Amino acid sequence: MITSDQYRERMAKLKPNVYMGGKVVDRFDPKLLGGMNVMAMTYDLAYDPELDGIGVTTSHLTGERINRFTHVHQSVEDLFSKQKMTRLYCQEVGGCIQRCMGIDSLNALSVATYDADQKYGTKYNENFINFMKRVQSEDLSLNCAQTDVKGNRPKRPHEQADPDLYLRVVEKRPDGIIVNGAKAHNSCSVYVDEIVAIPTRNMTAEEPDWAVAFAVPSDWEGVTLVNAAYSPPPRKKLEAPFNKTGISHSITVFDHVFVPWERVFLCGETDMAGKLALLFALYHRHSYTGCKAAVSEIFTGATALAAEYNGIARAQHVRHKLADMIQVVDLIYAAGIAAAVNSKKTPSGTQVPDTNYCNAGRMLAGDAIYHEFESLAAIAGGLAATLPPEGDFYDEKIGPYMEKYIMRNPDISAENQHRAFRLFQDMMASTWGGHKLIDYLHGGGSPVIEKVAIYRDHNLEHSKDIVKKLAGIPFEGSSMNIDREPPAWL
Ligand SMILES: Cc1cc2nc3c(=O)[nH]c(=O)nc-3n(C[C@H](O)[C@H](O)[C@H](O)COP(=O)(O)OP(=O)(O)OC[C@H]3O[C@@H](n4cnc5c(N)ncnc54)[C@H](O)[C@@H]3O)c2cc1C
Secondary structure, three states, X not given: XXXXXXXXXXXXXXXXXXXXXXXXXXXXXXXXHXXXXXXXXXXXXXXXXXXXXXXXXXXXXXXXXXXXXHOXXXXXXXXXXXXXXXXXXXXXXOOOOOOHHHHHHHHHHHHHHHHHHHHHOOOHHHHHHHHHXXXXXXXXXXXEEOOEOOOOOOXXXXXXXXXXXXXXXXXXXXXXXXXEEEEEEEEOHHHOOEEEEOOOXXXXXXXXXXXXXXXXXXXXXXXXXXXXXXXXXXXXXXXXXXXXXXXXXXXXXXEEEEEEHHHEEEEOOHHHXXXXXXXXXHHXXXXXXXXXXXXXXXXXHHHHHHHHHOOOOOOHHHHHHHHHHHHHHHHHHHHHHHHXXXXXXXXXXOEEOOHHHHHHHHHHXXXXXXXXXXXXXXXXXXXXXXXXXXXXXXXXXXXXXXXXXXXXXXXXXXXXXXXXXXXXXXXXXXXXXXXXXXXXXXXXXXXXXXXHHHHHHOOHHHHHHHHHHHHOOOOOXXXXXXXXXXXXXX
């Protein structure tokens, strides 16, 4: 395990390959610092005595103490601890903790590389285990570059006008492969050690070139990160932890990138591409049951605070809204716990969460998020949008007006009223808030994708059998079983 200072020292050594606004920028550019601070928290929080070691565990590979973000889940408890850690950490940073991408891709690879080797006699799992040992001993931070830019949506990878619209292998050499293409929306890629690229979807027999997975350092030769950075608006006087955070998302261009064989985890085994894609999505949705529970709780807390500061906490419509919000927090988190309880050990030794519970939790989160924005906006009132800039509160002439006229509930100081409504404004009426509206909907997979997964993985024949029995219609099998088997694709 390393410290956040050691993490930052490593980031300082990366070669410049980050573009913003048509210019190469330093990784310590002020626009990137908020996101880097969040990643750094994943190192600091592992040592936080208040968190009782939730961020630390023991490697099943080496027996060493490791940061939980580098662990491959071996048990129900591992899955639950990861979910709990994710929720606690996301509460601390006021949103996405970002490092889940790494742990989720590692877990997916641990299963898919093992299965590929069993079926094809390849060496991907050996490559993966060697990579894992480095990830654990050096405490590496990772981005998962899964989402391809995808071009014309209804067309498959091999049908695209430009075959590079899905990342692909363009050459195989004795010492490695050359890949070309780009991945989209890659969060935290500009301030991580390594980028793990995996397929975004299933691949057909015509698509072995697109069935590729590998890891390269984030500043690797031929990799260019074209980045969009977001942070809550910076503060001049009214400092707050939320405003020291941020996030980044890149289009990651792989321009004829050489990947040595020892860094390749899949190359041409088309049936494993879909499995790997689904496994990553599954682990990521399980992480979402931690992070989205935190985000929903933050919206719930903000709405309750707005009600208290506006002096309307006892109004019935406020209580109804809060009860609805609390229910969402609890159901999202419960879905993750259920997914851990109903998880299965795969032949690789890795514990895989229940697919339907994960997808149900993530789908509820995606559906609820706009209601959560609406509830906070409704209860906070218009000030969340029209709050004058911070400087007005510190101006010699108009500052006293601001202090006087921001007052609502007389039991709350003017500064705390200002702090609360400034936070609500940052959460909803800022560039940050606008970007989050889209992030919370699509990040981790758009709700429609969860619908597809839920429909695919639920045994509807079993549901029908229950009804057939009630109706007296003959059916085969038993209607008495409520234990769900893992889906066929797993
Ligand atoms: C803030 C943020 C951070 C993210 N971070 C990461 C990351 O770090 N790594 C990563 O790999 N991904 C990341 N993602 C990607 C995320 O998983 C995708 O946004 C999501 O899967 C949707 O893909 P898309 O954005 O390409 O949308 P699209 O695929 O363009 O979807 C848009 C709409 O079109 C529909 N659609 C798409 N294809 C079809 C079709 N064939 N037929 C009918 N309808 C279709 C979809 O259902 C959807 O409603 C991030 C996304 C966001 C917003």
